[in-house]
Amino acid sequence: MSSKPYLTGHYTPVTDEITATGLTVEGTLPPELTGRLIRNGHNPKPGVTPTHWFKGSGMVHGIRLREGRAEWYRNRWVHTPALDGAPYMTERGPDLTASTAGTHVIEHAGRLLALCEANVPFELTPELETIGAHDFNGRLRTAMTAHPKEDPLTGELHFFGSSPFPPHLVYYVCDAKGEIVHTAEIPGATASLKHDFAITRRHVVFIEGNVTFDPAEHSGIPYGWSDQQPARIGIMPRTDDGARHVRWFSIEPGNMLHVANAYEDGQGRIVLEGPTVDREGFRLSWNWWVGAPGRGTEPNTRSYTRRWVIDMATGTVDEQIIDDLAVEFPTLNEDYLGAENRYQYAVSFPDQEGFGGYGVVKYDRTTGARRIHQVGDARLPSEAVFVPAADATSEDDGYLLTVVSDLKQDASHLLVLDASGLDRVATVHLPRRVPAGIHGSWIPDSALDTSEH
DSSP: OOSOGGGSGGGOOOOSOOEEESOOEEEOOOTTOOEEEEEEEEOOOTTOOOSSGGGSOEEEEEEEEETTEEEEEEEEEOOOGGGGTOOSEETTEEOTTOOOOOSEEEEETTEEEEEOTTSOOEEEOTTOOEEEEOOTTTTOOSOOOSOOEEOTTTOOEEEEEEOSSSSOEEEEEEOTTSOEEEEEEOTTOOSBOOOOEEEOSSEEEEEEOSEEEOTTOOSSSOEEEOTTSOOEEEEEESSTTGGGGOEEEEOOSOEESOOOEEEEOTTSOEEEEEEEEOHHHHHHHHHHHHTOSSOOSSSSOSOEEEEEEEETTTTEEEEEEOOOSOEEEEEOOGGGTTSOOSEEEEEEOOOTTSOSOOEEEEEETTTOOEEEEEOOTTEEEOOOEEEEOTTOOSTTOEEEEEEEEETTTTEEEEEEEETTTOOEEEEEEOSSOOOOOOOEEEEEHHHHHTOOO
């Protein structure tokens, strides 16, 4: 058995691609759950031991639901040059197609895109076969973040490319038809790792933490913690000339991987929330990611939700940790992305001593209440994806979809929860254990039915 933590336990890779139909359902699947839950993760081929968790080749897992039935499960490697061993660096520079494509999978303008922040996206068919690299008709000339944001009002896709070398940050806007319509280099950005960002109704929010380019790091992911790298938040207006007006605000040391949400409050201040780690938390997590001694018990250690309130008028930032539960993979009802939201969801992790358990967490930001659905002993849920109910009348009127890895049974199931109370609605039994992964999306049939590809 491998000593690498990202190749053992819940993270043990599967060795092949399968398709299974007619899945067993316990409970009743709501008929509006007609579409595909597709999630992504790192799954190196047999015999391959990557030097970093994030270097494992991407594999997508899909579950097809239709009108109360679970029609199929299938898993497929994303067939990029890197899957067959092609190097990222060549004599002519980086090959942006040599991607793991293992971080996220989204739909936009009828296309399914598998993402990795160091590369261009890879397009997939609705059956998860690989079509090939997608560079937006040549208009994407950098890598693309694995965390683009789709504006729920306009359908625009906002994203960026980050690099340890100038230009450090390039911002893009893609219209609802899938064409890039705006590109801008962001002045003042540094080599700090920018994994995620946020949009509000009127602004773009960039986050630079203390993790930055480190040429001495030889794991294949050349980043590390630096006390000399300032932690900052960049605020840019969502206008054609917004890059000329970006402002950077200093914040306390730390590092954020994933944004929960951001919005303008009633006083015009920008509120940003998401899990962050301090120096020690990053060290423990990084050592887990590379399989080094002195690592945490989990891939996300000491990751606590933080809130920043940026007052553009006074130039000040108020920040505080708002919860003492270790969480990651925050989600929300994406109809509220960029606007003030009441509810947020996340995955909870045991603390460093191993106490507590894995669960799906719901936060009520109005009352401060926190509710946890414990998934059970030796079980790990994936990121909980929110799907609105038919004719929903409130923000949390819908369902949470999470794939649960069960080590005792060597199996996995799709768990459907009522988002309002976290009660179980249905369980779909999958034909194999699905390794713990990273991110994914619910893609309704209506989104793919409009595809011309």
